[in-house]
Amino acid sequence: MRAPDDTPKSRTGDVLLSVEDVSLAFGGVKAINGVSFDIRQGEIRAIIGPNGAGKTSMLNVINGFYHPQQGRITFKGRTRAKMRPYEAAAGGIARTFQNVALFRGMSALDNIMAGRTLKMKRSMFWHLLRFGPAMREEVEHRHFVEEIIDFLKIQEIRRTPVGRLPYGLQKRVELGRALAMEPELLLLDEPMAGMNLEEKEDMSRFILDVNDYYGTTIALIEHDMGVVMDLSDRVVVLDHGLKIADGTPAEVMKNQAVIDAYLGVSH
Amino acid sequence: MLYREAGQFKTSYVADQAIFPIRQDRIGLAVILIAAFVGVPLFGSDFFISAVMVPLLVFSLAAIGLNILTGYTGLLSLGTGGFMGVGAFACYKLTTVFPDVNIIIWVLVSGFFSCGIGILFGLPSLRIKGFYLAVATLSAQFFLDWAFVRIPWLVNNNTSGAIEVPTRTLLGIPVTGPTAQPEVRYLVILSVVTLLTVIASNLVHGRIGRSWMAVRDMDLAAELMGIRLYRTKLLAFAVSSYYCGVAGALMVFFWYGSAEPAVFGIDQSFFILFMVIIGGLGSLVGSFFGAALIYGMPIILKGVVAMVGLQITPATVEHLTFMTVGALIILFLIIEPAGLARLWQIGKQKLRVWPFPY
Numbered sequence: 001m002r003a004p005d006d007t008p009k010s011r012t013g014d015v016l017l018s019v020e021d022v023s024l025a026f027g028g029v030k031a032i033n034g035v036s037f038d039i040r041q042g043e044i045r046a047i048i049g050p051n052g053a054g055k056t057s058m059l060n061v062i063n064g065f066y067h068p069q070q071g072r073i074t075f076k077g078r079t080r081a082k083m084r085p086y087e088a089a090a091g092g093i094a095r096t097f098q099n100v101a102l103f104r105g106m107s108a109l110d111n112i113m114a115g116r117t118l119k120m121k122r123s124m125f126w127h128l129l130r131f132g133p134a135m136r137e138e139v140e141h142r143h144f145v146e147e148i149i150d151f152l153k154i155q156e157i158r159r160t161p162v163g164r165l166p167y168g169l170q171k172r173v174e175l176g177r178a179l180a181m182e183p184e185l186l187l188l189d190e191p192m193a194g195m196n197l198e199e200k201e202d203m204s205r206f207i208l209d210v211n212d213y214y215g216t217t218i219a220l221i222e223h224d225m226g227v228v229m230d231l232s233d234r235v236v237v238l239d240h241g242l243k244i245a246d247g248t249p250a251e252v253m254k255n256q257a258v259i260d261a262y263l264g265v266s267h
Numbered sequence: 268m269l270y271r272e273a274g275q276f277k278t279s280y281v282a283d284q285a286i287f288p289i290r291q292d293r294i295g296l297a298v299i300l301i302a303a304f305v306g307v308p309l310f311g312s313d314f315f316i317s318a319v320m321v322p323l324l325v326f327s328l329a330a331i332g333l334n335i336l337t338g339y340t341g342l343l344s345l346g347t348g349g350f351m352g353v354g355a356f357a358c359y360k361l362t363t364v365f366p367d368v369n370i371i372i373w374v375l376v377s378g379f380f381s382c383g384i385g386i387l388f389g390l391p392s393l394r395i396k397g398f399y400l401a402v403a404t405l406s407a408q409f410f411l412d413w414a415f416v417r418i419p420w421l422v423n424n425n426t427s428g429a430i431e432v433p434t435r436t437l438l439g440i441p442v443t444g445p446t447a448q449p450e451v452r453y454l455v456i457l458s459v460v461t462l463l464t465v466i467a468s469n470l471v472h473g474r475i476g477r478s479w480m481a482v483r484d485m486d487l488a489a490e491l492m493g494i495r496l497y498r499t500k501l502l503a504f505a506v507s508s509y510y511c512g513v514a515g516a517l518m519v520f521f522w523y524g525s526a527e528p529a530v531f532g533i534d535q536s537f538f539i540l541f542m543v544i545i546g547g548l549g550s551l552v553g554s555f556f557g558a559a560l561i562y563g564m565p566i567i568l569k570g571v572v573a574m575v576g577l578q579i580t581p582a583t584v585e586h587l588t589f590m591t592v593g594a595l596i597i598l599f600l601i602i603e604p605a606g607l608a609r610l611w612q613i614g615k616q617k618l619r620v621w622p623f624p625y
C-alpha cells in the first residue's frame with residue numbers, strides 16, 4: 001500500500017477513471033447502453049441499481065474482462081477503446097467479485113500472497129534455488145501481507161484453505177487479496193451481500209479505513225441504501241443498462257427516476 | 268518425542284516460510300533420506316532394489332511431472348507416456364552421438380527435449396481447456412506413439428526397433444548397460460529424483476506455484492490480478508514434461524536396459540494419471556504415495572497369493588489388481604479427491620493435537 005497521505009483529503013481530486021458512452025451487448029441483450037461517468041481520485045463512488053442493471057458488467061468493462069462494442073475508457077490520462085485484464089492489473093486496478101472468486105484450494109495466506117504476484121520480480125532461476133534472492137523477496141512480501149492480515153483481523157485463519165471458511169470470512173480474504181495488489185482503484189462488487197449486520201459494519205469499517213488511510217479510490221456496488229449513504233461520496237444509478245442518475249447520495253435518493261426504478265415502475 | 272509444534276516459535280518469516288516448519292517433519296525427512304541413500308544400498312537385496320525401489324522412484328518422478336500439470340495447474344494430460352518417450356529417445360540419440368559426455372548429464376538434458384515437445388502441445392491451451400485440452404494431449408500421445416515406431420532414425424536404424432542401452436560409466440564404474448550393478452543404478456536414480464523433487468518443491472512453494480494453483484482454482488480472478496494465463500500454463504507444460512522426459516530416460520537407461528516404443532503408450536499415461544489421482548492432486552508427497560500404491564499393489568497381491576498358497580494364475584492376479592485399482596480410484600474420487608496425501612495430512616493433524624482432540 002502507498003504511504004498514508006496526511007494532507008487533508010479533498011473529495012474533489014482529479015479524474016482517475018472515466019468511461020464515456022460505453023455500450024456492451026451479449027447477443028441481443030444490451031447490458032450497458034451508452035453510459036458515461038467518472039471516478040475521481042480518492043473518492044468512494046457507489047454504483048447502484050436493480051438486479052440486472054449492468055453494474056457487474058460495468059466493472060468487468062473497467063478491468064478489461066469484457067470489451068465494450070462502443071465507447072472509451074480513460075484511466076490515468078490514457079484513453080482506450082477497451083482495457084485488457086493484464087493492463088488493468090498492472091495499472092493498479094484491483095477487484096473483488098459478487099460471488100467470491102477466491103483460489104479455493106489455497107490457504108488464506110497464499111491467496112493474499114498471490115495478490116503480490118505482479119510485484120514479485122525474481123526470475124525462474126532463483127525460484128529453482130529458492131534460497132537467496134527468491135526467499136528474500138518472498139519474506140519481504142510476506143511482511144506486507146501480514147500487515148493486511150492484521151488489518152483485516154484474520155490472523156487465526158492464515159493457514160486455512162479458503163474453501164473451508166465461512167462466507168463472511170471469504171469476503172474478507174478476497175478484500176485482502178485485492179489490497180495486496182496495492183491498488184489505486186479498488187472495485188468492490190457487493191462486498192456485503194449475504195452478510196449479517198455485524199459483518200456489514202466490520203466490512204464498512206474496512207472500506208472506510210482503506211480509503212482514509214491509504215487514499216485508495218473505491219468503486220462500490222451495493223444494494224443496502226444505508227451503507228451507500230454512509231460510505232459513498234457520489235453515486236451513479238444504472239437501470240436496464242442506462243444511467244438514470246448521478247450525484248451525491250442525497251441528490252440521488254430524491255431523484256424521481258431512481259425512486260421509480262426501485263419501486264419497479266415500468267418505463 | 269511427540270509430534271508437535273508447541274515450543275517451536277517461528278521468530279521470523281524465513282522460518283515460517285520454510286517448507287517443513289515442524290522439527291519432527293525435518294527429522295523424519297532426514298531419516299528417510301539416510302535410509303534411502305545408505306540403508307537401502309547396504310541392506311536391500313538385489314530384487315528389492317531393482318524390482319521395487321528403482322521402479323518406484325522412476326514412477327514417482329513421472330507422477331511429480333504430471334502432478335505439476337494436472338494437480339497444481341488443473342490441466343489434464345493424457346500424453347505422459349509420450350513425453351516420457353521423448354526423454355528416453357532423446358537420451359539414446361544424445362549418448363550414441365556424443366558417447367563421451369557423461370550419461371547423467373544427457374539424462375538431465377534429454378528432459379529439455381520433451382520440455383520443447385510439451386510446450387508445442389501445450390500451445391492450444393490458450394484457446395481450449397478441460398475436456399478438449401485433454402483430447403489435444405491425447406493426440407500428442409498418439410502422434411508420439413506413431414513417431415517412435417515409424418522413425419527408425421530414433422533408434423539408429425537398428426533392426427529390433429528398440430532402444431538398446433549401451434554401457435556408460437561414471438568414474439570408471441558402469442552405471443548403465445548389462446554390467447551396471449543394481450545399487451549403482453539405484454543411487455544414480457535416487458540422486459536425480461531427490462534433486463528434482465527439491466526443485467519441484469521450491470517451485471510450488473513460491474510465486475510460480477501460487478500462480479499455477481491460482482490458474483487452476485479460478486483463472487478469471489488470476490487474470491484480473493495480473494497473472495498471465497497463457498504463460499503460466501505453458502510454463503506448467505514445460506516443467507511437467509521436463510520431469511516426465513527425465514523419468515522416461517531414467518526408466519529406460521537405469522531400469523529396463525532396453526525398451527520398445529510400446530512402453531510409452533497410452534497405458535503408461537493412464538498408469539501415471541492413476542498414481543496422481545490416488546496419491547493426491549496437487550501434492551508432491553502424494554506423488555510418491557500414489558506411485559508406491561499403484562506400483563506396489565500387484566507385488567503385494569502376488570506375495571499375498573503366494574503366502575496363502577492359493578492356486579491362482581498370474582493372469583488372474585493381474586485382473587484382480589486392475590479391479591482393485593479401479594475400485595480405489597472410484598473410491599478416492601468420491602470420498603477423498605485430495606488422495607492419500609490428504610489422509611496423510613489428516614493423520615498428522617490428529618497426531619499434533621493428540622491426545623486432546625479439541
Ligand SMILES: Nc1ncnc2c1ncn2[C@@H]1O[C@H](COP(=O)(O)OP(=O)(O)O)[C@@H](O)[C@H]1O
Nearest residue numbers: 026029031049050051052053054055056057058
Ligand atoms: N456473460 C454474460 N453473458 C450473457 N449475458 C450477460 C453476461 N453478463 C451479464 N449478462 C446480462 O447483462 C445484464 C446485466 O447483468 P449484470 O451486469 O450482472 O447486472 P447487475 O450486476 O447490475 O445485477 C443482465 O441481463 C445479464 O443477464
Ligand SMILES: [Mg+2]
Nearest residue numbers: 055056057098
Ligand atoms: Mg451484479
